[in-house]
């Protein structure tokens with residue numbers, strides 16, 4: 001039996017149709033204009049991509065062009081292509097496979113209308129009536145919201161929400177931070193953030209976003225194969241293969257073979273059709289190589305080949321990459337009067353460390369495998385073990401989940417519903433959601449990375465906040481409580497289901513006692529379940545990251561702080577250099593009120609809106625980095641009562657200001673480095689309960705084995721001398737988090753910082769400042785030299801050795817020359833007399849080493865008018 005590669009690939013004969021032309025017409029025209037000026041279409045891609053390539057549209061992200069592209073929404077778009085259809089065959093039919101149609105489309109073949117489609121969330125398959133000869137394909141994509149009414153239930157709830165919150169949006173465009181004025185999009189199955197979000201412009205993608213194929217489908221055929229690990233014992237795994245097919249007869253059977261990661265046959269066998277169109281085989285796998293997240297083991301992958309035998313011949317084949325693993329969520333009562341929310345992988349309780357994934361580009365057809373691979377690899381390299389695919393975007397294509405399988409990352413998958421009421425009694429919407437759910441659950445659930453399905457993002461949280469327990473119907477509940485769990489139960493290969501995220505029930509939907517919660521007390525500044533701001537923070541500090549330490553939540557599935565991306569990234573998208581709070585800057589802030597960030601920056605770093613771009617950028621970045629490290633350390637110390645933290649957000653869909661750890665060009669922000677340390681499997685951390693209190697030293701072990709080591713904890717003066725020091729031998733069991741020492745603080749705490757270090761360097765060094773950045777003497781600068789042999793210069797690589805002077809240097813980094821530069825270390829501390837070598841790659845080949853500059857917080861502050869500190 002041959003062994004095709006990839007997940008869920010068939011060996012069917014298929015031809016890619018790549019050459020389409022594109023033209024526009026008034027909305028809904030019956031045919032494309034006669035005198036049409038067709039341009040080559042970018043497929044896969046979209047209308048915007050095609051217009052940009054043809055020089056007919058400025059990129060919507062460039063300068064202020066977002067609004068100039070709005071006319072694209074006001075037209076219908078026609079794609080046409082011609083191809084030779086394969087000859088008809090006795091054993092099969094020919095279909096036209098559109099793997100991504102965004103979103104509303106009508107298809108004609110040889111002048112005859114053959115299909116209508118209205119979903120970005122499932123593909124379109126059009127059977128060809130006759131085969132052989134020339135096929136003329138014509139597709140019209142209409143504006144996705146054209147002709148849709150505004151559902152009453154959505155509008156009513158949104159208005160009520162607006163009254164409750166005062167509707168603070170400054171640009172007058174919408175009724176809240178995230179909702180546009182027109183809410184008809186709840187009736188259309190398309191990424192919600194297309195219409196603008198608090199991190200996204202309004203650039204609704206449209207067109208053929210995926211590849212188009214002519215495919216010969218065999219008869220009978222395999223439609224779907226799923227794989228589930230039912231249970232594990234010490235030395236074997238019980239698994240189940242379920243195959244669905246079309247035209248299966250009672251005599252048809254499937255033969256399967258499971259090949260181990262080492263290439264040997266792990267199991268093989270055959271099973272017969274049972275007359276229901278489904279074939280089930282229970283498969284015992286002796287001595288299985290389990291699929292683990294990368295931190296707990298190896299993400300072992302097996303190949304599963306399935307062959308359909310009909311009349312003694314192979315009629316169809318399918319090949320999947322599968323893993324052997326069990327996954328469940330432990331919700332047993334805990335000692336704080338709540339319930340755990342802990343993912344248990346292969347029987348092993350875990351602490352999930354990760355981030356939220358949003359669409360990697362508003363132009364969905366532009367996201368390549370390389371972009372996804374770069375982002376997910378950076379997630380893995382930051383120690384992340386779970387990625388949440390947020391419900392305001394779209395279901396990612398197969399390659400995303402394949403990458404997560406390979407990288408050992410669990411996936412939390414939201415269904416695509418977010419933040420508003422959806423009219424679940426609308427029959428067209430119901431039918432669409434039903435088709436989408438069944439398609440997506442079947443497509444994704446066999447991936448070993450898939451850990452949980454969640455019904456929506458924040459729809460319950462909003463509903464509960466708006467209606468406060470009032471009985472309502474037709475708002476989306478049917479989807480989350482009935483249709484979606486039923487679909488996951490039927491086709492979900494044992495993957496757990498949650499009705500939404502957040503989803504608590506003991507204290508509130510976004511409460512701390514059970515389920516997952518979104519910790520937006522920090523940044524948005526309100527009490528949304530974790531309690532009011534402590535008095536000492538005052539009004540000015542109400543969105544400060546110290547509030548994380550109050551959060552007693554079980555699983556934090558969102559928490560984040562916004563920052564400004566590097567100038568080298570913004571420079572790719574602006575013609576005139578961007579200045580703080582100029583029109584260009586404001587355009588790139590989509591969260592409201594737009595100056596929310598300034599409160600936090602001035603409170604923590606002393607930054608003012610008058611400071612230069614460089615100073616505001618680094619201040620926002622370091623506050624994000626410090627804040628997330630602070631939050632993660634707190635949540636991890638609460639292990640195992642708290643069992644997960646997912647940062648909002650890993651990536652971003654355009655070059656703007658957002659909560660992302662990695663900017664649009666793929667360049668990690670300082671927070672990515674901070675999170676990388678904070679997410680190590682074993683971490684030491686420092687805590688001070690209140691000002692003047694002793695500094696506590698903690699060790700948290702989220703690995704599978706006990707951790708033992710010798711730690712040095714000290715208070716060190718910024719001028720370099722040690723104030724006090726303790727050496728501690730520690731032995732921490734797997735899953736444990738213990739306080740191991742305390743250090744008394746001196747009278748003048750601003751003169752010292754706390755540090756805990758494993759002298760063997762097995763775990764990251766942790767540092768705690770005892771006051772706000774603005775009150776600390778962290779003005780140190782550094783000297784450096786660059787080593788780059790001619791081979792390095794040709795390869796775009798350099799080694800930069802940095803030395804601190806006589807004062808503590810903070811946020812030490814090589815200044816990126818382009819967003820393509822990569823650094824093995826950046827934005828670190830350097831104590832007086834210390835030095836460190838940074839490896840830089842991704843430089844322009846032939847670069848000039850003297851262009852490389854190392855900067856510190858001291859440099860930034862001096863430039864911004866240091867005296868104010």
Ligand code: BMA
Pocket residue numbers: 178197198199392419457458518558648
């Ligand atoms: C969360 C998300 C998004 C939003 C983010 C930042 O609530 O689910 O809706 O973009 O906060 O405000």
